[in-house]
Amino acid sequence: MVRNYLLIAIRNIFRNKLFSTVNILGLAFGIGSALLIFLWVNDELGVDKFHANGDRLYRVMENQKYSDGKIYTFMSTPGPMAPFIKDKYPEIEKATRWTWQMSYLFQYEDKSFFEQGFYVDQDFIEMFSFPFVAGDVNTALKEKNSIVISEKLAKKYFGEEDPLGKILTLNTKTAYTVTGVVKDIPKNSSIQFEYLLPFHVFMDENKSWLDEWDNNNVRTFLLLAEGTNEEDFAKKFKYEIKEHVKETNVELFVQPFNESYLYNQYENGVQDGGRIEYVKIFFIVAIFVLIIACINFMNLSTAQATKRAKEVGLRKVIGAVPHQLFRQFMGESFLTVCLSAGIAFLLALILIPMFNEITGKALSLNMLDVKTLLIFCGIIIATAFVAGSYPALFISEFKPAQVLKGQLKSGSKAAVFRKALVVVQFSLSIILIISTAVVFRQMDFMQNRDIGFERENLFSVWAExxxxxxxxxxxxxxxxxxxxxxxxxxxxxxxxxxxxxxxxxxxxxxxxxxxxxxxxxxxxxxxxxxxxxxxxxxxxxxxxxxxxxxxxxxxxxxxxxxxxxxxxxxxxxxxxxxxxxxxxxxxxxxxxxxxxxxxxxxxxxxxxxxxxxxxxxxxxxxxxxxxxxxxxxxxxxxYPFKYTFLNQDWEEFYKAEGQRGKVFNTLAILSIFISCLGLFGLSAFSAERRTKELGIRKALGATVPGLVQLVGKEFALLVLIASCIGCPLGWYIMSQWLEGYAYHVEVGYITLVIAALICLAISMLTISYHSLKVAANNPVKSLRYE
Structure with missing residues (x-):
């Protein structure tokens, strides 16, 4: 039985080459783009999740309240805080200070490079899971002139030699002994460094300002003891600054370290999103693209359903029941989705290097990785169910008596449903076109805005x-x-x-x-x-x-x-x-x-x-x-001579947003392309179904432009309805997004009109191909059709 169903499915694919190609390609592009985006989302959600004590790690944050009613939230804290509160509160197992990233010159023999790293307390390497490949994690940063470096740095300076005990000279003056080597920092860590230096060295050099409780300058991280209630501890800890500074406007709180990467934005003292907003946006857009591809499949499958009406009728006469037919047609849908998934995987494999370059990630399509495999299989199953369930249900419900008598109804309900799906499809496309236009304009605005001084011909050099x-x-x-x-x-x-x-x-x-x-x-x-x-x-x-x-x-x-x-x-x-x-x-x-x-x-x-x-x-x-x-x-x-232009620095600040904008724009273009694929298939079906009608109209004197207009009018109306839905939704969504910028462009009605016209123009061009082909036929051939 399964073999029979499989043969029928394959035969059906080859019998309807045009519609099968449109279905497979549409689903392939949808699945491929969704796969890449879901891998990106999974990577973002996995940042900093590899630390063994991740559920007990917290960073100390400050809320500072001012007379104008504003509350500012900072992650900078007083220098003396970490060791003091570690001794004071039994809930704190370990505490570390962590400076801003330092760029120092390191030398070894004839090798000389600038490297990026931090000053940290000994507790840092014991709290966070950065595995040592050499040295003792319990003592590596206790000595004054000790340094911990990454594997990459060890190979860079010492090659295959044992790095422990080797001397690195910092800024041509101070010698540091390598006491530890950590495994190269994973890409999914928000903490990136090539070296770590003892914080007490930094404290001794800057004690005059670093030892003050009313001077915020370093970051503080805590490892709470097992069983500690975060909320209870936060209440005790809230007013710690007031114990040391008589008049202060500072209140402390702790944020789980696991949340600090994604939930890094605060507004008026309250957590207000951050990178998680982009994760949500891209997840939703990927779902949009997948839905658009599924809509194509549903539309074309139901449109072609009448060709298989007799097959269904005969099967029912000889005893087939609806649920058996449903399984058959779901199986055919699953086969089509699997073929699409194979093409999608190849497309993703080809495009992933470019995708990584745009997003700054290091993603891979390793099917031996459980998460990657689950994501891919999940997309296939969900797509097969969404795309195939309605067509399978629709076809399996045909009445055998009506089919065999030739009295099968025209399918007005199915036609209405197809039109509704086309409206949904193009509404989503219009929303994405509006979003693309606004994102592009905002990125251009940020790069070219007059910021109050001339950036041209201006470059910076850090004094050494x-x-x-x-x-x-x-x-x-x-x-x-x-x-x-x-x-x-x-x-x-x-x-x-x-x-x-x-x-x-x-x-x-x-x-x-x-x-x-x-x-x-x-x-x-x-x-x-x-x-x-x-x-x-x-x-x-x-x-x-x-x-x-x-x-x-x-x-x-x-x-x-x-x-x-x-x-x-x-x-x-x-x-x-x-x-x-x-x-x-x-x-x-x-x-x-x-x-x-x-x-x-x-x-x-x-x-x-x-x-x-x-x-x-x-x-x-x-x-x-x-x-x-x-x-x-x-x-x-x-010191190596290094310089950067201020324009480059400005662009670098918004590099991540520019990367996200490119991904978003690509998805929008892809969604329009998939929509047009579906429209191409539907217009082919519509033109084929109306071959005799158009032949008669032409014989009675109708012109080719008139016939094209007749065919296109139905779809143009659907796109106009989609515009009425998509434009207000697109305006609202992008207005909300722009509120995240103090200085921004406006969505503007012109953007909405252009988005609707683009969608209409593309859809009409797509439809015109088949309309012109049929309308240009000799009426004699058209009337002989079938």
Whole structure:
């Protein structure tokens, strides 16, 4: 019986080559894209899930409440916190501090490279599951000059030699002994590093500011003891800062480390999504694409059902019951889906390198991996059930008497259902077209937005060697060299300012008022080099020694001060250093476009000129880079020369969003293509079914354009109905998405109209092929049809 069903299914596929090809290709594209997206989703959900103690790992977070009612959430915490609370609370088994990522120069013999890593406490390597391949995990970071490195770094510097005991020189000065080697960090870890250094070294070097409870600068992670109730501990721990700082606006809470990657966004002190939103979006879009492919299958299968009506009637006459026929046709659907899955797997195998490049992942289609196999099998089973169940039920319910008498009804209910499915299909396609257009416009807007200063011809170099100590000489010499228009320096990259404080005092300020201000140390020529606009007052002046005590603020900060007679000239004290506000600069974006511009205070501070900012003369960028490199070799000969353009840095900040945008756009194009495949098949069926009608109309004088219009009118109406559904839904969905950006484009009615017209135009072009083919036939041939 099974063999008989299989032969019939194969024969049916070859008998209806066009419809079988459309079905198989549509399902193949749908299954292939869903497979890649589900693998991506699975990878995202699996980030940081490999830690043995993952269910007991937490990171300490701060909620800081300010006078304007805003609550800011930070993961930075005081330096002394980790060891203190570890001793104080029995619920804490281990605690570690963790700095921001450091890029240091390491040397071994003739090898010299910059590497990325952290300063951490000994507890770090005991809390997190980064397996050691050499050394003792219990003591590796206890000694002052010890260092733990990755396998990759060990091979890079020492080849096949035993790395333990080898000496690496950091920044040409300090020698560190390799005491441990960890297995290369997996790609699905949010913590990526090539080396780990003892935190107590960092503490000794920066004790003046790191040892303060009201200075947030490092991250704190906890391993809670087994059986600890997270909520009870959080209540005890909430006001710990108040025990050390009399007047504080800080409340502490803990977030499970397993959630920190996906749920990393907070709004007004409350968890408000993060990367998990994109995981949900892509999961839903992949389901959309799969549904569109399934709709194609259902439509074409029910449209072709009448060709198999006699077969069903005869089977029922000789004793077949509906559930047997249902199983037969479900089996045929499953066979088609399996053929599609085979093609889909090959497509995914070919495209996965490109997909990995776009998404920044390292996914693989390893069918020996249980999760990958389950995902693939799950897609096949779900697709077969969704795509095949309705056609199988519809065909198995044919009445044998009506079939054999030739009285089978035209299938008006089935036709209505097919039209409804076409409307759903194109509604989803229109939503995806709108989404694609808005995502593209928003990405373009972010890349090209005027952020308050000129990014062109501007590149940055992080000061190394003797440059920080001899900056003035370096700057003067560089300014006179070829290609250089201007040079300045700052404590941070001007598009990524991370420091903030509420330690400001000004005349008229309420003593109880707490307002958070971002702060940045700059060189005298910062405003001029960046080509910013002064709204009031003047820039810093190198010839005025008093400017080392003065400040420049942005418009947002000036509004917070609320001075009635202008801001320039007013007194301002920051961290007990009194000076005057000498100018107000036009607001510029020094952070993400997701957030509005915050109040900013800038001051001249020669001790924090870490980032050199060089503006090249137009058309002389190469000469400017060569000039900097020439001086670099003189002042920092041991350090490799590295530079980045500010435009590149800006693009890098939104690289992940750009990657997601590319994936989203590809899925949208694919969904339209699959929809058109289905429409191509349906229009072929419709044209074939109306061959005699069109022949008679042509014999009676109808023109070819008129006949094409007649055939296309039915489908055009369906697309218009889909537009009425898809456009409002697309507008609502993308308006909600854009709310995640403080600065964004608007969806706009033009986008909706264009999306509907694109869908209509593509569908009409698809339909026209078969309509023209049939309408152009000689009426004699058409009337002889069948």
């Amino acid at each position: 060697g003797e440059i920080p100590q001899k900056y003035e000489t370096f700057r003067s010499r560089l300014a006179a060299m070829p290609g250089i228009e201007a040079i300045t320096a700052s404590s941070q990259l001007p598009i990524d300012v991370g420091n903030s404080t509420y330690g400001l005092q000004w005349e008229g300020k309420d003593e109880d008022e707490r307002i958070l201000f971002s702060n940045m140390d700059v060189d005298y020529d910062f405003i001029q080099t960046m080509k910013m606009t002064m709204i009031e007052g003047r820039p810093f002046d190198r010839n005025l020694i008093t400017d080392t005590s003065n400040y420049i603020v942005n418009e947002k900060a000036a509004a917070k001060f609320g001075f009635k007679n202008g801001t320039a000239g007013q007194d301002l004290t920051m961290w007990e250093k009194k000076g005057k506000i000498i100018g107000v600069v036009k607001d510029f974006n020094f952070g993400s476009l997701h957030s509005p511009i915050e109040p900013l205070v800038m001051r001249v501070n020669g001790g924090w000129r870490n980032c050199l900012l060089v503006r090249a003369k137009p058309g002389q960028t190469e000469a400017a880079i060569s000039s900097v490199e020439k001086l670099w070799k003189e002042y920092a000969p041991a």
